[in-house]
Amino acid sequence: MPLQTAQEKLVAGYQLVLEAYGLMGYPTKEDDNFRETAKRAAKAAQEMVRPVAEIENEINELLHKTFPARYDQMVISKHNICFGLCPHHLLPVIYRVSAAYLPRDRVVGISKLSRLIRLLARRPVLQEDLTHELAEILHSRLDSRGAAVYVEGLHMCMAARGVEAHEARLVTSAVRGTFSDQQATRQEFLDLVTATPLQLL
Ligand SMILES: [Zn+2]
Structure with missing residues (x-):
């Protein structure tokens, strides 16, 4: 059968x-x-690993409910530890993800932002793509003035296999809108998220 x-x-x-x-x-x-x-x-x-369709549905639900806000400064969800798999070896990756956006007139609940980050990671995905997709969602789908994402990844395929690059961390970042136009805004974000180095082991 x-x-x-x-x-x-x-x-x-x-x-x-x-x-x-x-x-x-x-x-x-x-x-x-x-x-x-x-x-x-x-x-x-x-x-x-969550099925891709399930992840998409849940993201739609998460983004469906936003709140009107007069606040238009940086909203940041910092140092979210989450887990995923690399697409090349299907081995675990431990991520530390920080994401920020500049709301136009609506905000998403802060716990939802954190859930969104964890959810997106729960599949075999290239860290570069994860970073890019998160920035896209925070910019386009939240209709924000800008978005920034900073991801550090400890990849078991690097840390635990023959090469034994125990300390190897992959760092990726993506910026959209104001964060790419204004150096000061981008720097403020980077200073906030890189103040403490990723210490996992
Ligand atoms: Zn790998």
């Missing part, structure tokens, strides 16, 4: 992974640890 659900496909895939690791005979009497591993790994994978 063909595999139907995403969960079934993941469980079957992880069973093959265990087999490839030479753990075919498991669980054994000596080691019960692998009895439910394929199922557990499938569940963990589904928590790490």
Whole structure:
């Protein structure tokens, strides 16, 4: 019978992974640890990666409700730690994301901004694209005067594999509108988000 659900496909895939690791005979009497591993790994994978359509729907919901505001200065959500996967190795990436926008006449709830950031990261996506997409959403979809995004990523494919570049961090940034036109505004944002270095380990 063909595999139907995403969960079934993941469980079957992880069973093959265990087999490839030479753990075919498991669980054994000596080691019960692998009895439910394929199922557990499938569940963990589904928590790490949200289906793209689900992410889109949730973003639409988040952005649907904005509030009128007379405040027109920088709104910033700083140092959000979130998790994703790199598209090339499907290995985890730990991000620290800061994002800002300059409202025209509407603002989005601050907790929603943080949720939006975490949500966008929950898929295999290139850090460069994640940075770009977040800036686009904060500029175009919020109809803001400008948006800025600064992302630091600790990539397991760099930190944990053969190259063992333990300290390697990838830094990406994107600016739109006022942040790209005005050096002082861009600098104010960068000073705020780079004041403390990313310390994860
Ligand atoms: Zn990678």
